[in-house]
Amino acid sequence: MIYFVIRRLLFAVVLLFVVSFFTYVLFTALPTNPAALTCGKNCTPEVIARNEVRLGYDQPIHVQYGRFLKGIFAGRTYGPEGASVHCPAPALGYSFEYHECVTDLITRTFPVTLSVAIGAFVLWMGIGVGLGTLAALRRGRWQDRFATTFSVVGISLPTFFFALLAILVIVIWGGLLDFPQYTGFTENPIKWFSGLLLPWATLAILSASTYVRLTRNGILEVMNEEFVRLGLAKGVKRRTLIIKYVMRAAMVPIVTIAGLDFAALLGGAVITESVFNLPGMGKLSIRAVTDSDLPVLVATTLVAAVLIVVANAVVDILYGFLDPRVREKV
Amino acid sequence: MSTPLISIRDLHVSFHTQDGVVKAVDGVSFDVMPGETLGIVGESGSGKSVTANAIMRLNFGTQVDVSGEIIMNGKNLLEVDDDELRTLRGRQMAMVFQDPLTALNPFYTVGNQIAEAYLIHHPKATKSEVREIVLNAMVKVGIPEPTKRMDSYPHEFSGGMRQRIVIAIALVNNPQLLIADEPTTALDVTVQAQILELIGTLQEEYGSAVMLITHDLGVIAETADRVMVMYAGHAVELANVDELFETPTHPYTVGLLGSVHSLDDSSRGALQTISGTPPSLINLPTGCAFHPRCRFELGENSLCRTEAPQLHAVGKSRSACHLPESQLLQIGAKGGV
Amino acid sequence: MATVLEADHVKKYFPTGASKWLLRPTDQVLAVDDVSFKLEAGTTLGVVGESGCGKSTLGRVLAMLLKPTDGSVRLNGVDLATLNERDLNQVRRDIQFVFQDPYACLNPRHSIGESIATPMKVQKTHDKQGRRQRVQELMELVGLNPEHFNRFPHEFSGGQRQRVGIARALALNPKIIVADEPVSALDVSIQSQILNLLEGLQNDFGLSYVFIAHDLAVVRHIADEVAVMYLGKFVEYGDATSIYKTPRHPYTKALMSAAPVADPKIGRERKRIMLTGDVPSPVNPPSGCRFRTRCWKATDQCAEVEPQLVEVVPGHRVACHYPES
Incomplete structure (x- = not known):
């Protein structure tokens, strides 16, 4: 295992140079x-x-x-x-x-993107995995149909459309929230939270849709595994069975995909940041493109690439810890 | 005669699929006596595994209808609630599956999995007690170096060793009934012999009854006391093992025995076969399900085509065939091995 | 009789295992390790062994689906290694392969007629009309209703799909068919149907078979010669009747003894040889005789000297220092 970790990290360093x-x-x-x-x-x-x-x-x-x-x-x-x-x-x-x-531009914009990404990630994993699990456990019933509809709608709605719709309905018509605005977490956590709620929801809807499907299919697949039947034959409680047998196995691939998606999001949520006018890295990149600001463009692309490479390495190593079968082979 | 350990009466299991209703088990009745080995033999789709799963009520997540009675210790297992069912599963009856490679949870050590099986039914057991039990179980099923191996994961064992662990899990609570569903089909023949012997030894030691489900008549001949032959969801013959192989009393059994390959027999090109293929379980033939493939079928408008035969005494066995007893005994004597 | 297929010291090794660093040389699985035999025209060689013994790999090497690591395969006296791509393609028609799982090797989106016609299409042996005719001919030959050529694999039972697999293998009039566990996925009543079909085709067309199986009893019915494989090597090889009547290698004896007999009386009376343990890893096979770790006759000599396959009686070879007599 230790060889694998070292080898994987060395490989990541080489890859970083190539990418840069x-x-x-x-x-x-x-x-x-x-x-x-x-x-x-x-x-x-x-x-x-x-x-x-x-x-x-x-x-x-x-x-x-x-x-x-x-x-x-x-x-x-x-x-x-x-x-x-x-x-x-x-x-x-x-x-x-x-x-x-x-570098100063990036250190200034990165916390914004990080805030957007973390909140969206928590939200989408919660909705995606939760709804996916519910759908799998209540297969064929209304919960399942609701989850499937949600995922189809979520995937087909373009991000900007949903974002504008949210602004129109919640901010302009409803007056429930102020127009999204970034406030530093250290400055005012409550404003940070309310200001980012809509961007989070926008990003989460799209990704959650994918994760609903992934989770649902993953769980259904594992439920058909023989070892789950053996657990049932042993007399394991349904709750334990679902957590210890089904979820444990179904979550391994989802964790790895989630790690990569999170890293990609850290590189800047271009559309969301633009629509909500958040001064994050995505917005920085977009402006760099329109202004032909090459140094900024190179830097933001590079940072995004580095994040992906690092996330890839982390996910690979994590996989080894999560699955004893992989641990043994490497 | 002692009272049966478990009695199955008029068991029906059907699955709802997009193509229609699959009648996997269609009115099967039998008993398992304490300590005996009942072999259930049949080809794929005969309903033998479905019967086993119905007894354990392992129909997790499928659209399935089960009716009939499964009586164990005076209770109908099809009517007990989930909590009570859980106390029976793994405690009164346990199961060994076909494929040991997929039957163990890949994320936990084998020691953990044996311990879990014990702890579910003995929640107050102390850590050292459980450890003792696990080690003991691993020794019993013949795992070398159990203290070391209990911390290994399933993938670190060979197929035969994994099946031993599945057996250890099944027997750790000393159940009255062990259901073994094709326990050696996925194993090599030399390992199969080891596992069958192990099941036999442990059965003697614990006095459990075993329901051994297999497609292999050789395995049946070597392990079973009594045999039920299944075809297309029906029990077609129920007999003592010697009787079955000496004078089979159902045309299907005769055909099945005839098509077995034997090591001593080198007759090339003269293998007996049963013509045709098993019927679709969605659209079973009327009357006897075997009649379209039967050599002795009585023809148009006969009972064979109109009425499903029931098991009844033929010689020393029970057979579900409309042919007269004398003819059945004659066929068996000629066609038997 | 003419030799149609000859294997001469065939070896097939596969690299395996993760390397610790990027370029460290890896271990090798000795899947087939120095196997030689001759197959006469119109006869059947049965290759028997447990999983992991290399029998399937041998079959794939013989059918030119894999290149041997070392040694040569000669078809009608021509060393396949000396042929260029074009000639090799020509030769491929003569050897066809039948798979274990007839479902997995049929494209579910192709009608079985298309599947059977594929070899003719690839080798450009027939035009469209000719293919259609030949497909129906072949279906008739293997006992399928020729009118069903438009149906899809899922509409057929396991036995019928194996007939489709055999029809496809026959499409190019091969001389040799390598069949890898062709009946082990089938029910016993269907197994006999397929075995009878294979024998009938052999008689009609003078085919030669390499018949690979784990089931000794199945091989008994079809083989003229038998080879018993253990960890990549032939441990016993020769005339089928002789081997089944008097197995001389302890492993062969144990295999036969372990096979369950469908007769309770014989089953109870006979003494069974119970092998202990599992087959060792083919990555690091035991020194000397590879069977010695499970053999009740093993001595120090077995660990030191590898026994060679020698003829103990005419037409019956054994690789053992202490063969049974």
């Missing part, structure tokens, strides 16, 4: 000239050319990537002499759009 390289190369290969974004209205071909040299965009790609990597570990100074800015490690770049180090 391709992300970097992909974005710098875009036709936009990043140097042209540094000077705004004052741009003349000469200024652009000069900035290109100063910022190192004239160098071959592997040199640029090397500098980028070095910046992550050692910090880096950007911009023309005299007006240069130093970003301490880990420096992911400098945004001339915001006139800020990208």
Whole structure:
């Protein structure tokens, strides 16, 4: 097992380098000239050319990537002499759009995304697994039909549609909540909670729909396993049977998928953050796209990729702990 | 004659499927005597496993109708409530399944699973008592190094060893009835011999009755005291094991015995067969379910096609066939092994 | 008689086990370990053994579904390893495979007519009209109603599906059929039907069979020669009558003794040899004789020297230091 953990982590590190390289190369290969974004209205071909040299965009790609990597570990100074800015490690770049180090942008927006993701995750796992379990245990009855309908509707509703509908009905017509707004958890937990409720619900509805299905089918499959019948034949109580035999087995694959989904969400819930106007990483990415703010784009993509890679490794290792059969093999 | 341990009367089990109602068991009655081994033999779809599951009421999560009577200790098991049923399952009657690879919970150690079976029915047992019981059970079923192996997970055992653990779970509460549903079908022949011997030894030791369900007439011949032959949800013959193999009294039994392959017999190309295939349980033939495949069927408008035969005495056995007794005994004497 | 199929020191190893680091060499499963035999035209070789003995892997190597790790398979004297892809494809027509589970190897979305016609389509031996005709011919041959060619696998019983599998194997007029447990998934009354069918086809078309099974009694009915496999090796090989009458390897004896007999009188009287334990892992087989860990006759010699397959009486080979007589 210990070999497996070490090997898996080493593999994750290698993967991170590969991912960072391709992300970097992909974005710098875009036709936009990043140097042209540094000077705004004052741009003349000469200024652009000069900035290109100063910022190192004239160098071959592997040199640029090397500098980028070095910046992550050692910090880096950007911009023309005299007006240069130093970003301490880990420096992911400098945004001339915001006139800020990208790392600062991310540390500012990440808590927003984290708040959105955690709440949504709790909500969707609760609804998804709860409703899925109920549907499986009451198979064929109204609870099951309700869960199935919920999941079909949830999957087919586009996120933005549901989000706008929620705003219209709950905020504008109902006046039940203020327009969603982000407040730091440390600042005012109650406002944090009420401000994020709608975004959470929006995200949770979509994902919960998938998890209702996953849970329901997983449980039904396990219920047909011989070992569940043996448990019944032993005289195990139905409650114990469902928890110790059925749920235990059915949850293993769901936990692993949930880990990956959570990580993906941490990379930024683009649509939800945009609709509810939350200053999270998703919104940051979207603005970076419209503004061609390459350093920000590279950084947010990279952070999202890193989260996925890390989550993958964690989930794999977790799987080994959850399932003795896997533990043995690795 | 002593009183039966368990009496099954007019058992019907049907499943509701999209294609229609599957009559898996259609009016079966029999007794199991204390300490005896009753073999139930039949081909796939004959209803032998469904009968076993109905006795344990293991029809978890399926659309199923069960009617009739299953009387054990003066109670109809089909009428007791869930709480009482739980005290019977695993305590009075236990079950061994076909596939030991899937019968154990993969997430818990085997020691834990044997202990659980004991603790359900002895909730006040202390930790050290339970440990003693578990070790003892593992020794009894022949698991080497039980102190070490009790902390292993099922996947760390071979198929034969896992079946031993399933047997340990079944016998840990010393039940009066052990239902073994194809307990050796998934095992290799050398391991099968070990498991059958183990069941026999433990049966003698504990005095439990065993209901052994199998498709293999060889297994029946070597383990059973009495045999019930099933076909398409019906009991077609009920006999002592010697009687059954010497003078079978039902055309289906005769055909079944004829198609058994034997090690001593090298007659190439002359294997007896029963023509045709078993009927659909959704759409059973009228009259005797076996009549479309029967060589001796009495023809158009005969009882064979109009009336379902009931078990009745034929020679020393009981047979469900409309043919006259003399003819049945003659067929059996000729066609038997 | 002419030899149609010959295996010469065939080995098939599979890599197994997780490596501790990325590139560490892995263990190997010695699935088939040095097997040689000759199959004469029109005869049947029965290969018997318990699960994990390598009999199915051997069957797949013979049917060219797997490449041997070492050794050669010769078909009509031609070493298959020397052939290029095109010639190999040509040769494939001569060896066909029948699977254990007829349901798993039929595409549920194809009518059985399509399934039977597939080999002809792949090998481009018949045009559409010819295929249709041949399918009906084949169905008749294996005892299926030719009018049912449009039906789907789920509409057939297990025995009928195995007939479909056999019809498909016959489509290209093969010389050899490798059948891997063709009747073990079937009920006993149906088993006999299929065995009778296979024997009838052998008589009519002069087919040769490699018949793989775990059931000694089934093999008894169909085999001219028998090979008993244990952990990747033939431990006894030769004339069927001779082996069944006087098994000489302790393992063969134990196998026969363990097989239940459908006669209570014989069952009670006979003395049974009860093997202890399970088959050891084929990754790390015991040294010397692989059966020694379960053998009641084993001595130090058995652990040190691997017994070779030697002819003890004409046409009967045994790999044992202390064969029964």
